[in-house]
Amino acid sequence: xxxxxxxxxxxxxxxxxxSGSRMITLTSNEGKAFVVTEASARQSATIRSMVDDGGCVDxxxxxxxxxxxxxxxxxxxxxxxxxxEAHTVDERAALAKFDKDFIAELDADKAFLYDVTMxxxxxxxxxLFALTTQCIADTIKGKTPEEIRTAFGIEYDLTAQDEEEIxxxxxxx
Amino acid sequence: xxxxxxxxxxxxxxxxxxxxxxxxxxxxxxxxxxxxCRLVCRAWRRLTSTGDFLLTHHRxxxxxxxxxxxxxxxxxxLGIVSLDRRAAAARxxxxxxxxxxxxxxxxxxxxxxxxxxxxxxxxxxxxxxITRQFGALxxxxxxxxMGFYKHPPTSDYRLLLYRNQELMSxxxxxxxxxxxxxxxxxxxxxxxxxxxxxxxxxxxxxxxxGSLHWYQRSQDMILVFDTTAExxxxxxxxxxxxxxxxxxxxxxxxxxxxxxxxxxxxCTIVDIWVLQDYKREIWSLxxxxxLPVPEIRGMLGGAYHWSAMVLSQEGDVLVLVSCDRxxxxxxxxxxxxxxFQHYGDGxxxxxxxxxxxxxxxxxxxxxxxxxxxxxxFI
Numbered sequence: 214x215x216x217x218x219x220x221x222x223x224x225x226x227x228x229x230x231x232s233g234s235r236m237i238t239l240t241s242n243e244g245k246a247f248v249v250t251e252a253s254a255r256q257s258a259t260i261r262s263m264v265d266d267g268g269c270v271d272x273x274x275x276x277x278x279x280x281x282x283x284x285x286x287x288x289x290x291x292x293x294x295x296x297x298e299a300h301t302v303d304e305r306a307a308l309a310k311f312d313k314d315f316i317a318e319l320d321a322d323k324a325f326l327y328d329v330t331m332x333x334x335x336x337x338x339x340x341l342f343a344l345t346t347q348c349i350a351d352t353i354k355g356k357t358p359e360e361i362r363t364a365f366g367i368e369y370d371l372t373a374q375d376e377e378e379i380x381x382x383x384x385x386x
Numbered sequence: 387x388x389x390x391x392x393x394x395x396x397x398x399x400x401x402x403x404x405x406x407x408x409x410x411x412x413x414x415x416x417x418x419x420x421x422x423c424r425l426v427c428r429a430w431r432r433l434t435s436t437g438d439f440l441l442t443h444h445r446x447x448x449x450x451x452x453x454x455x456x457x458x459x460x461x462x463x464l465g466i467v468s469l470d471r472r473a474a475a476a477r478x479x480x481x482x483x484x485x486x487x488x489x490x491x492x493x494x495x496x497x498x499x500x501x502x503x504x505x506x507x508x509x510x511x512x513x514x515x516i517t518r519q520f521g522a523l524x525x526x527x528x529x530x531x532m533g534f535y536k537h538p539p540t541s542d543y544r545l546l547l548y549r550n551q552e553l554m555s556x557x558x559x560x561x562x563x564x565x566x567x568x569x570x571x572x573x574x575x576x577x578x579x580x581x582x583x584x585x586x587x588x589x590x591x592x593x594x595x596g597s598l599h600w601y602q603r604s605q606d607m608i609l610v611f612d613t614t615a616e617x618x619x620x621x622x623x624x625x626x627x628x629x630x631x632x633x634x635x636x637x638x639x640x641x642x643x644x645x646x647x648x649x650x651x652x653c654t655i656v657d658i659w660v661l662q663d664y665k666r667e668i669w670s671l672x673x674x675x676x677l678p679v680p681e682i683r684g685m686l687g688g689a690y691h692w693s694a695m696v697l698s699q700e701g702d703v704l705v706l707v708s709c710d711r712x713x714x715x716x717x718x719x720x721x722x723x724x725x726f727q728h729y730g731d732g733x734x735x736x737x738x739x740x741x742x743x744x745x746x747x748x749x750x751x752x753x754x755x756x757x758x759x760x761x762x763f764i
Binding site for chain 1: 416431
């Protein structure tokens with residue numbers, strides 16, 4: 214059981230809900246507009262700082278680096294994490310379940326996974342970026358060097374001597 | 387995140403920039419798969435071998451509870467246990483197996499992926515189970531080790547020692563008994579006396595705010611050692627606690643805050659306190675966890691004595707219960723999340739955590755009987 218949350222935390226929550234009721238427009242590089250809650254948009258540190266710097270909330274935010282398909286998926290993540298609480302064990306478990314399903318679906322289409330990773334990096338959405346990069350790392354974990362080269366389109370340029378040296382350095386090989 | 391990606395250029399289709407691959411993805415790999423990645427291409431080999439990269443890689447590694455198993459006259463096994471919340475599974479990953487030269491070995495302290503091992507708390511060794519480097523500290527034979535830390539001003543790795551009995555090198559090391567000394571790994575200087583004759587401390591330490599912390603049962607206070615000034619002070623322990631049993635009353639790192647846990651007789655309830663205000667020394671009771679005793683007993687197939695340690699992992703506080711061959715992960719609401727049974731000999735939670743590291747240290751080759759990827763590693 215958790216004890217004590219305090220009046221200050223409640224006030225901060227109330228304030229967050231207040232600002233969360235504003236709507237913000239994000240525009241993809243194809244000119245498609247997506248209207249999201251401010252709480253959702255604030256998942257992006259890039260947008261958060263633009264909003265806090267006093268600004269162009271009414272005009273919306275054009276995102277020249279992100280296409281519509283990618284943006285829609287990114288917003289799906291932000292909606293879940295921006296609008297849901299994560300205070301109790303059950304709430305955190307629900308978010309973890311969302312993340313698990315979200316990344317499993319993305320993982321099935323590697324090119325799209327890379328696009329979402331790039332968008333998460335550009336928009337500074339830390340949770341999403343950690344989720345996608347960890348997913349890619351988990352994929353690499355079980356692959357041979359040859360399979361990794363194919364997956365990343367890397368050309369083989371090691372000499373036999375290089376290979377020998379690397380194997381010698383690797384005390385686990 | 388990678389700053390260069392903010393230049394405004396559209397992302398390359400069908401691929402990720404090398405910076406993201408190396409600094410955001412490869413840094414997340416466990417050591418073994420990372421080493422295998424050096425065989426992908428020259429660029430990856432070069433980029434994953436620099437000191438900066440290895441340090442970043444170390445920072446990304448999880449800090450996991452270390453377990454050990456000592457098998458008479460055969461081997462000493464070290465492993466880390468982890469909880470995969472998504473799979474609701476507990477895992478044991480062996481990190482090193484040491485041969486019979488490590489007779490009666492135990493793991494006594496851990497710092498930045500390095501382990502301090504001892505035989506009988508008298509003979510001391512440093513090992514990195516990941517790079518498989520091993521060295522002895524013959525000079526320290528007879529000292530008691532209180533702590534293992536990185537000295538921030540010099541980046542040296544140091545041991546905090548307590549001298550309470552005759553040393554093997556008694557005549558070489560000036561200074562009194564029943565007082566503290568510091569020793570720099572790889573240094574040719576003998577341990578230096580720093581005073582503070584009041585007390586010795588042992589057991590798991592928590593490093594926070596540049597200081598080591600121990601709970602001292604005899605004083606019911608927290609002993610604090612400032613790793614920069616190399617001086618001691620006392621801090622308040624939480625008051626109004628339930629009476630701790632002898633083997634409980636320990637500190638842990640609760641997501642950057644000092645936590646303390648204690649359990650009742652029979653270890654059925656674990657109280658978890660957090661130091662809300664470090665400067666003003668204000669503690670609050672954060673959780674009172676009632677362990678799922680019938681479930682645990684059911685799996686053990688009888689009534690056993692067990693011990694509990696508390697740790698924080700990815701923002702969650704977990705109770706790790708260990709009993710003979712079993713490990714149980716329990717959340718703060720008393721739900722059993724996962725269990726693990728080790729076949730063979732019993733496992734022991736050391737109370738230490740290991741954060742795997744491939745970082746190379748200059749002190750290693752200077753240690754006595756230094757070896758890499760050789761005996762005592764199997």
